[in-house]
Amino acid sequence: MFASVLSAAIFGMEVREIQVEADVSDGLPSFTMVGFPSAQVREAQERVRTAFKNNRLSLPPKRVTVNFAPADMKKEGAGFDLPVAAAVLAAAGILKPELLAQIMVVGEISLNGEIHGVSGILPRVIRARELGLRFCIIPQENLKEGKLVRDMQVFGVRTLGDMIRCLNDPERYENTEEEEIQDTQNEKGVDFADVCGQDGARRAAEIAVSGFHNILLIGPPGSGKTMLARRLPTIMPRLTFEESLEITKVYSVAGLLTKKDPLIRKRPFRSPHHTSSPQALAGGGRIPGPGEITLAHRGVLFLDEMPEFSRKSLEILRQPLEDKEIHLSRAAGTYTFPASFMLAAAMNPCPCGFYPDMNRCRCSQGEITHYLGKISQPLLERIDICTEVPAIGFQEMKKKKRGESSEKIRRRVERTQKIQRRRYEKEEISFNGELDGRSIEKYCIMTKEAEELLEQAYVQFEFSTRAYHKILKVARTIADMEEAEKIEAEHICEALTYRAYDKKYWS
Template identity: 65%
Template structure:
């Protein structure tokens, strides 16, 4: 007898439906799997067989063949255990093969018949809805995650017996309402009002967040660079439900969701250590998984001690900083992951940390140059703003903190609103994303501003890329002031955030 059920394989961010077919026929008893299963998927037959035996379900001594279609995609992951079990059981006549029609299932089986939660359930259930499936069967541990998808019936099963009981008699099943709440709690107690002093740094951070620009903070150790960085997500507008779902999908594929509260509600703040490999940053593996830069999507990627990162780990950022996606090539194809984040980097100006304060700096000029040159020019060109983190003075330590995050966030939200309105016909949201023709179209400058730009371009020898980036930052500064046209003072301020190249990189 023959039976088949739908499952899926995840490649990069994409879900490919896979038909799992089973045939049980007369002949020498055997269990064969065909249709390009990976070694891990092939092991499903041992798990299925043992789990069935331990649940006192005997398979007939016949020839069992399982086929995965289409054959040209490699089947990976542990999610094929329960569809294989279900197809084989239906083909062996344990329940009607009709009951598997229009059903999508995925889940891992342990030897005692328990069904284990797997990563990537959310995108699989979303795909099931697109495929117009009747319902999905998922591990009970993935139930809350699967329940985030509206308009899709999902059944959570704890073990093999429960799955069989349900498939024998689907009508007996009573749907448990899945509690769905999309409350956003205020981010933890990290608030900008804790930051003393740092007026210019705070201003640079607000510009960066307002226009989605990248930021480099330079300053001596202990100036509070990390403290400032950690507070950036708190001044970004809360995620919309669609953005939450998009992030939950990424974290689901990465296997990083919490079972109890799977929805990602807060903007990510990723802070990979400087020993992180290029693969950990970009994402990798044979079947690539999201890396740090994808996990920072719609949030902040914080690189503390930037020059300490390996050259390869840093250079890999260049393409995603331009395209806002990362492409990873494998023999099996090219995978694209979203990577639209604010890069916030921090560094000491020299190995000891106190350059250019010559009273304190103990480094030779060769050491300083060597340290700064760890960052390549093309990478520096991609950092829109650079601000000094000042050593906190005693008087500012005792003074009051600055504005609270919620006050700054209100202003940021208003500037985002202006950009959304302006770019509603474009495929972008923020000034930081402007490219090519769009820059000419939307970054109109008054004459004096253009003159200043031209002068600076000649004197400071900017590359075309940094020229455009300065213009985009000026656009954001103008938006923060509610100005339609970019004025001289906006360009002037934007230029001041590029002065670092002259100050440090001499």
């Protein structure tokens, strides 16, 4: 007898349907798996056979053949155990084959018949909804994750027996221990009010978040660069449910979700160590999974001590910073991952950290040049805002005057971003930081005085075209913060001050 059930495999961020087919026929007793299964998938036959024995499900002594279609892509992971079990049970006559129509089954089976959770459940359930299937059967451990897709019926099973009962009578099957997911966001923790002084850097951070601009903080050790960067997510607008679901999908594929509350409620803040490999940043593996760049999607990717990263790792950032997605090519195909993140980086101006204070700096000119040369000019030009973070004076530290809270700054950021979304509602972008050359000419309208000032700066500093566009985008954000229709001369002036790498460091 023949039976089949639908499952799914994850390739990068893409979900591909896999039809698991089983046939039980006369012949010497055997269990054969075909359809390009990996060694991990091939082991499912032993897990399934032993689970059947331990649950008193006796298969007839016949030839069992399992096929994974389409056969031209390699099947990876333990999530095929449960669909293999369902298809074999139906082919053996223990279940009716029609019960497996228009459903998706995913899960791993232990030798005693218990069902274990697997990663990547959320994108699979979303795909099942797109296909218009009746329901999904997934491990109980992943039930909260599956339930995030509100308009798709999902059943969680703990054992092989649960799956059989669910298939025989899905209308009466009840999920157990299901808790309501509360849509709240706990914002306790770091706050911009903790930052002492640094008014200029705080202003630059607010501009960067308001327009989704990349930012580089330069200053001596202990001046508060890392402290500022870690508070950037606290002034970003709260995630909508759709954005949370989008981020949760990425973390589901990466296997980083918690069982208690799988929904990602805060904007990601990823801070990889400077020894991280290029594969760790971009995504690695024979079948690539999400790297730090993708895990920072809709949030902040913070590179502390930026020059200490390898040149190869830093250059990987150039393409995703422009395209907002990253493409990885492997022998098996090309994988595309989302990468709409805000880059925040921090660095010292020299190896000892005190340049250009020659009374304290112990570095030679060659050492300084070599240190700054670790960051290429093309990468620097993809950073919209570069500002200095000076050391805090004793009197300022002694006063311990608290600055504005993150909540107060966030309200201004939300107002500014609302202006941008309204302006770009007919475009495929939402923020000033995403403007391209054509859109800049359309939306970054300057007054005559502002145009003359920018022309003078362009000639004097010998800006590139990309640098010219970055200045205009930052000026557009500053104008939006002041609710100005056109870019004024003072907006250009302030935008020019956020190009520290055009001044004393790289000159």
